[in-house]
Amino acid sequence: xxxxxxxxxxxxxxxxxxxxxxxxxxxxxxxxxxxxxxxxxxxxxxxxxxxxxxxxxxxxxxxxxxxxxxxxxxxxxxxxxxxxxxxxxxxxxxxxxxxxxxxxxxxxxxxxxxxxxxxxxxxxxxxxxxxxxxxxxxxxxxxxxxxxxxxxxxxxxxxxxxxxxxxxxxxxxxxxxxxxxxxxxxxxxxxxxxxxxxxxxxxxxxxxxxxxxxxxxxxxxxxxxxxxxxxxxxxxxxxxxxxxxxxxxxxxxxxxxxxxxxxxxxxxxxxxxxxxxxxxxxxxxxx
Amino acid sequence: xxxxxxxxxxxxxxxxxxxxxxxxxxxxxxxxxxxxxxxxxxxxxxxxxxxxxxxxxxxxxxxxxxxxxxxxxxxxxxxxxxxxxxxxxxxxxxxxxxxxxxxxxxxxxxxxxxxxxxxxxxxxxxxxxxxxxxxxxxxxxxxxxxxxxxxxxxxxxxxxxxxxxxxxxxxxxxxxxxxxxxxxxxxxxxxxxxxxxxxxxxxxxxxxxxxxxxxxxxxxxxxxxxxxxxxxxxxxxxxxxxxxxxxxxxxxxxxxxxxxxxxxxxxxxxxxxxxxxxxxxxxxxxxxxxxxxxxxxxxxxxxxxxxxxxxxxxxxxxxxxxxxxxxxxxxxxxxxxxxxxxxxxxxxxxxxxxxxxxxxxxxxxxxxxxxxxx
Numbered sequence: 001x002x003x004x005x006x007x008x009x010x011x012x013x014x015x016x017x018x019x020x021x022x023x024x025x026x027x028x029x030x031x032x033x034x035x036x037x038x039x040x041x042x043x044x045x046x047x048x049x050x051x052x053x054x055x056x057x058x059x060x061x062x063x064x065x066x067x068x069x070x071x072x073x074x075x076x077x078x079x080x081x082x083x084x085x086x087x088x089x090x091x092x093x094x095x096x097x098x099x100x101x102x103x104x105x106x107x108x109x110x111x112x113x114x115x116x117x118x119x120x121x122x123x124x125x126x127x128x129x130x131x132x133x134x135x136x137x138x139x140x141x142x143x144x145x146x147x148x149x150x151x152x153x154x155x156x157x158x159x160x161x162x163x164x165x166x167x168x169x170x171x172x173x174x175x176x177x178x179x180x181x182x183x184x185x186x187x188x189x190x191x192x193x194x195x196x197x198x199x200x201x202x203x204x205x206x207x208x209x210x211x212x213x214x215x216x217x218x219x220x221x222x223x224x225x226x227x228x229x230x231x232x233x234x235x236x237x238x239x240x241x242x243x244x245x246x247x248x249x250x251x252x253x254x255x256x257x258x259x260x261x262x263x264x265x266x267x268x269x270x271x272x273x274x275x276x277x278x279x280x281x282x283x284x285x286x287x
Numbered sequence: 288x289x290x291x292x293x294x295x296x297x298x299x300x301x302x303x304x305x306x307x308x309x310x311x312x313x314x315x316x317x318x319x320x321x322x323x324x325x326x327x328x329x330x331x332x333x334x335x336x337x338x339x340x341x342x343x344x345x346x347x348x349x350x351x352x353x354x355x356x357x358x359x360x361x362x363x364x365x366x367x368x369x370x371x372x373x374x375x376x377x378x379x380x381x382x383x384x385x386x387x388x389x390x391x392x393x394x395x396x397x398x399x400x401x402x403x404x405x406x407x408x409x410x411x412x413x414x415x416x417x418x419x420x421x422x423x424x425x426x427x428x429x430x431x432x433x434x435x436x437x438x439x440x441x442x443x444x445x446x447x448x449x450x451x452x453x454x455x456x457x458x459x460x461x462x463x464x465x466x467x468x469x470x471x472x473x474x475x476x477x478x479x480x481x482x483x484x485x486x487x488x489x490x491x492x493x494x495x496x497x498x499x500x501x502x503x504x505x506x507x508x509x510x511x512x513x514x515x516x517x518x519x520x521x522x523x524x525x526x527x528x529x530x531x532x533x534x535x536x537x538x539x540x541x542x543x544x545x546x547x548x549x550x551x552x553x554x555x556x557x558x559x560x561x562x563x564x565x566x567x568x569x570x571x572x573x574x575x576x577x578x579x580x581x582x583x584x585x586x587x588x589x590x591x592x593x594x595x596x597x598x599x600x601x602x603x604x605x606x607x608x609x610x611x612x613x614x615x616x617x618x619x620x621x622x623x624x625x626x627x628x629x630x631x632x633x634x635x636x637x638x639x640x641x642x643x644x645x646x647x648x649x650x651x652x653x654x655x656x657x658x659x660x661x
Contacts, residue, residue, distance in 0.1 A: 182346050183379035185366040186451075187440070188396030197392075201383045 028262075034255035042251045057256035078239065078257055085235035086264075087150055088225075089218040092157035093211050099158075100165035101207065105199070107166065108173035109181075119170070122163045130160075130223045138227050148230025156224045161214035168213075172206035173199070212272050216265045236261045289357035289448040291320040291343060291483060296352035298338045298505075312338045314505040316352070320449070320498070323479045325472070327496035329486055331528070335505040336485045337453060343483060344451055345369050356448055367396070372447035376454040378437040380425035387421040390440050397446070411443045414474065431463045438467075442474065450475075452484045456491070468494055489529050493517070501525050523656040526580050526649060532613055535586075535623045537579040538653065541567055550579055550650070553619040555598055557648065567650070567659055576653040583626040585647035588614050588633060592642040600641050602633045616641055 034042050036053040061078045106112075107119055137156065138147070146152030176199060184194040219237075226238035240261070243254035298313035313335040320326040328336035341347040343354055345366035354361050361369050372393070380389050387408060394404045412418045415435045425433060434456060441450055456467045472495045475482050486492055492499050493513040501508040501516065501524075509521040520526035526534045539550035541559065548564035549556040557579060559567070567577070591597040600616035600623065612631035616623050616639065625641060633639055650659040 177377060177379065179375050179377050179379040180381060182344075182366075183373065183375055184381070184392070185346070186344055186371055186373045187393035188367045190365075190367060193396070198381060
């Protein structure tokens with residue numbers, strides 16, 4: 001009896017999981033479907049689940065040529081935007097780590113005047129919707145010549161990743177018992193030696209997890225990229241808008257570009273998944 | 288090796304909001320740990336013993352006063368320049384490193400050659416019997432093993448002038464504790480180490496230390512050998528803290544009958560020599576309240592004693608602890624513990640006689656806590 005009930009429970013659990021999976025996966029499936037359909041198939045109604053797949057959308061998006069065959073396209077320089085995203089997001093993550101690791105360490109280890117206020121102010125950057133700051137930021141960027149530059153974009157993206165990084169890593173540092181550092185200092189190491197030999201190896205998974213999450217956040221950012229970039233520095237997310245032309249929306253190519261845009265986040269998440277979970281539960285398992 | 292001198296050292300922390308409240312963790316501590324001496328800082332939690340140790344280690348700033356290691360004033364030296372070794376209550380082993388790497392860590396800081404490190408670790412690990420676990424990581428070890436590794440890392444330092452230990456064996460079970468107490472004392476003697484050892488466990492202090500510094504509420508209560516502390520406690524705190532079960536305290540008043548002085552407790556009278564009474568009269572004690580202290584082991588139950596006192600009392604409870612028993616009696620609401628060897632034949636509720644020799648009684652000023660002694 002007991003065993004049966006357990007089996008039934010297991011079945012229901014599996015069914016529930018499948019439903020949630022379908023719910024989550026379906027939009028992705030739909031976008032992928034669109035990316036391998038011709039324009040006719042994309043707009044056909046009722047929607048087609050069986051069709052002749054085509055890679056034309058991908059080749060158009062990646063090669064960045066105007067399509068000369070059966071249907072029109074707009075010219076987009078997608079690989080360039082992809083590279084822009086890589087530069088801006090990596091820059092923002094590197095900057096967040098360079099500033100964030102020492103900031104998180106000092107918030108975790110030292111007491112100084114206004115410490116909690118400082119930490120909270122930093123976090124409060126995340127409370128305000130980007131829309132509130134984007135117009136002033138745009139005007140300031142125009143004035144000081146940051147508009148449309150890589151370093152300007154990196155600076156703006158860092159506003160998103162730094163507070164998050166500092167708060168996450170502060171927790172990781174707090175989880176390292178101070179006595180480990182004390183022991184190492186008595187063992188004969190300077191502050192830097194202790195940080196390098198004791199703290200860094202312990203916190204490396206945490207830093208990796210934080211950097212990856214920051215990167216994904218930055219990669220998915222739309223608003224800052226849309227408003228603050230020029231055509232030369234445009235990241236991928238706003239570039240997807242380029243597939244909306246006067247006459248029509250180029251659904252197929254937009255979907256192909258969206259799938260390509262998704263890839264870095266997904267690949268990072270898959271490869272570093274175990275690392276990520278360990279990093280995020282770094283403190284939780286100890287308590 | 289070197290001696291450590293702590294001279295009028297204070298530690299205060301500023302209060303949370305503003306400077307209104309100043310918390311004094313250590314007040315005017317002065318003591319010397321001689322070369323090759325085993326010194327224990329003993330006291331209840333929060334008494335300032337760990338703060339004192341951390342100031343010697345350089346992990347905490349000295350608010351006032353001086354600390355000397357050897358002839359050198361170390362107030363402004365970084366921990367790494369004080370040439371100390373330390374073992375922590377939490378062991379503080381470095382989790383990503385193997386045990387071997389952990390023990391080698393302080394030697395690497397001194398740029399020892401790998402051959403020399405290997406030899407030294409072999410020596411120390413044999414002493415502490417951890418040769419078999421050198422390749423493990425700390426998380427795999429039991430508490431006792433972690434403890435010994437932590438000690439090994441402190442002992443591996445040949446150049447350490449002083450070895451500091453902060454409650455190193457307090458988390459171990461009783462059997463391991465007993466074994467490590469013996470091991471520690473043996474190593475300290477054999478290698479001629481200068482050790483400053485913090486503990487709240489009087490048994491550890493009394494069994495290992497050459498000299499004990501008893502602290503309470505940030506103040507040093509008494510500095511002395513374990514025998515001194517047990518036989519000649521300087522005040523009520525030390526008398527009550529050292530010894531298990533703790534000393535019995537009887538509240539008394541000083542009375543005079545013709546030429547004789549005596550202390551009155553309930554209907555009992557305890558004689559007081561006139562020269563002691565002389566000293567007592569000079570004490571600050573306007574309410575005439577004194578405390579008579581007698582150790583449970585210094586009392587007998589069920590019979591009287593020559594040249595001593597006998598009090599009638601009801602037996603309140605009897606605990607059999609194997610090789611000894613603790614009899615609790617009640618005299619006018621005051622409970623008195625008596626430790627007797629073997630099994631006690633007393634029965635609860637019986638009327639019995641409790642006796643102790645005159646010379647076993649300690650007299651304290653109940654107001655200041657100070658002992659009254661010739």
